[in-house]
Amino acid sequence: xxxxxxxxxxxxxxxxxxxxxxxxxxxxxxxxxxxxxxxxxxxxxxxxxxxxxxxxxxxxxxxxxxxxxxxxxxxxxxxxxxxxxxxxxxxxxxxxxxxxxxxxxxxxxxxxxxxxxxxxxxxxxxxxxxxxxxxxxxxxxxxxxxxxxxxxxxxxxxxxxxxxxxxxxxxxxxxxxxxxxxxxxxxxxxxxxxxxxxxxxxxxxxxxxxxxxxxxxxxxxxxxxxxxxxxxxxxxxxxxxxxxxxxxxxxxxxxxxxxxxxxxxxxxxxxxxxxxxxxxxxxxxxxxxxxxxxxxxxxxxxxxxxxxxxxxxxxxxxxxxxxxxxxxxxxxxxxxxxxxxxxxxxxxxxxxxxxxxxxxxxxxxxxxxx
Amino acid sequence: xxxxxxxxxxxxxxxxxxxxxxxxxxxxxxxxxxxxxxxxxxxxxxxxxxxxxxxxxxxxxxxxxxxxxxxxxxxxxxxxxxxxxxxxxxxxxxxxxxxxxxxxxxxxxxxxxxxxxxxxxxxxxxxxxxxxxxxxxxxxxxxxxx
Numbered sequence: 001x002x003x004x005x006x007x008x009x010x011x012x013x014x015x016x017x018x019x020x021x022x023x024x025x026x027x028x029x030x031x032x033x034x035x036x037x038x039x040x041x042x043x044x045x046x047x048x049x050x051x052x053x054x055x056x057x058x059x060x061x062x063x064x065x066x067x068x069x070x071x072x073x074x075x076x077x078x079x080x081x082x083x084x085x086x087x088x089x090x091x092x093x094x095x096x097x098x099x100x101x102x103x104x105x106x107x108x109x110x111x112x113x114x115x116x117x118x119x120x121x122x123x124x125x126x127x128x129x130x131x132x133x134x135x136x137x138x139x140x141x142x143x144x145x146x147x148x149x150x151x152x153x154x155x156x157x158x159x160x161x162x163x164x165x166x167x168x169x170x171x172x173x174x175x176x177x178x179x180x181x182x183x184x185x186x187x188x189x190x191x192x193x194x195x196x197x198x199x200x201x202x203x204x205x206x207x208x209x210x211x212x213x214x215x216x217x218x219x220x221x222x223x224x225x226x227x228x229x230x231x232x233x234x235x236x237x238x239x240x241x242x243x244x245x246x247x248x249x250x251x252x253x254x255x256x257x258x259x260x261x262x263x264x265x266x267x268x269x270x271x272x273x274x275x276x277x278x279x280x281x282x283x284x285x286x287x288x289x290x291x292x293x294x295x296x297x298x299x300x301x302x303x304x305x306x307x308x309x310x311x312x313x314x315x316x317x318x319x320x321x322x323x324x325x326x327x328x329x330x331x332x333x334x335x336x337x338x339x340x341x342x343x344x345x346x347x348x349x350x351x352x353x354x355x356x357x358x359x360x361x362x363x364x365x366x367x368x369x370x
Numbered sequence: 371x372x373x374x375x376x377x378x379x380x381x382x383x384x385x386x387x388x389x390x391x392x393x394x395x396x397x398x399x400x401x402x403x404x405x406x407x408x409x410x411x412x413x414x415x416x417x418x419x420x421x422x423x424x425x426x427x428x429x430x431x432x433x434x435x436x437x438x439x440x441x442x443x444x445x446x447x448x449x450x451x452x453x454x455x456x457x458x459x460x461x462x463x464x465x466x467x468x469x470x471x472x473x474x475x476x477x478x479x480x481x482x483x484x485x486x487x488x489x490x491x492x493x494x495x496x497x498x499x500x501x502x503x504x505x506x507x508x509x510x511x512x513x514x515x516x
Binding site: 159160161163164165166167168170171172173174175196199200203 | 384386390393440469470471490491492493494497
């Protein structure tokens with residue numbers, strides 16, 4: 001049973017209304033059978049007939065009936081039990097002749113019962129509305145699960161079915177060049193290579209969209225993450241698959257709580273960006289650090305590359321938004337969107353700072369406790 | 371071509387993918403005894419000498435099966451399951467060659483006993499490289515049980 005006695009204004013009003021109704025109803029019935037005569041209701045009325053000055057048993061019954069009427073169907077249980085108890089106590093008083101005490105007792109208990117009924121009523125209604133809310137939540141949850149399943153099927157279809165014709169376009173363009181080499185001039189070959197170049201872009205876009213959707217759909221498994229080790233791992237892998245000169249500066253990083261695979265994806269995207277956007281010919285210098293916040297840790301990935309114009313900082317995380325042309329740096333503009341989506345799922349924030357030719361820093365926060 | 375001495379059975383429903391695959395294998399001279407079937411049902415008919423292949427000698431099993439996953443009639447995973455359950459065919463190396471990179475497909479395939487799982491690259495050079503590499507590996511480098 002909920003025992004939360006915080007009462008807000010609305011509740012107070014309702015309780016007062018309930019109390020007033022019960023008091024009014026009870027006193028009305030009390031008045032009626034006290035002044036207008038004895039109304040035999042049950043065998044209890046014989047007891048009444050002996051002691052007409054007591055607040056009538058009818059009052060107790062009227063309390064119960066009122067609460068039943070006040071749409072709290074289950075409320076009769078507690079006050080009924082209480083009422084029977086009080087009647088019994090009263091009978092004891094009467095039996096042993098403590099008439100005056102029993103009168104005062106009746107009055108006090110009468111008021112007490114009304115107040116309790118009002119509180120109980122309010123509590124039970126709260127419980128009912130909470131369980132209604134829970135039911136609604138369950139329905140919404142199953143709706144969301146269905147939507148997710150649909151998205152899953154859609155993403156699978158995208159990944160599988162779109163790639164097949166793409167492969168055919170690329171493959172047969174190449175076969176055309178290979179088998180008809182002597183019939184194609186330079187211009188012909190150039191045109192076909194444009195076709196091929198665009199199929200590659202489309203393939204990359206499909207992969208990116210898929211990754212973005214996967215990041216949003218997948219269930220998260222939260223655990224404590226050794227951020228320093230993770231960064232070093234990611235850097236090692238990137239160094240292997242990249243022939244650019246690069247350098248990593250990482251001070252000891254604070255651990256965080258999150259889904260390891262998703263956080264790894266963030267680091268891959270951020271470090272790849274730092275490597276990609278270096279000034280041509282220079283070594284990529286990446287610096288990763290962390291700072292302790294209140295209930296979150298702030299991490300940053302900084303580079304000294306080509307940076308970006310702060311004027312466009314609002315577009316930094318936009319989907320497929322790029323701040324450089326395809327000729328300057330390749331990419332589809334989905335890397336930072338993915339980072340933002342993952343951070344949002346962890347309840348954190350992400351933002352960036354940069355200067356044209358002065359490098360860029362991406363900050364993100366992660367919870368440091370469960 | 372002698373259907374009893376087939377070396378490679380290519381199960382692929384998409385004709386352009388099939389053509390690219392055969393072309394890649396041809397560059398390494400692996401297509402002399404290659405049969406291409408267009409769906410799972412036909413693959414099973416071929417392997418177990420039923421239906422349109424009932425005249426075939428069932429003892430003549432291929433040395434390598436290249437299997438696509440999403441096919442009409444009988445799915446790739448169903449075919450895989452049947453092949454790996456049947457005593458006569460379970461020793462044949464099966465390489466799944468598919469566009470799908472989905473984890474559930476990979477996990478399910480290995481559960482059913484696939485020998486190798488290759489995701490078809492979109493880019494032509496990568497695709498050719500992948501197919502010819504796996505063709506050479508399974509046909510020449512890998513030693514089958516005999």
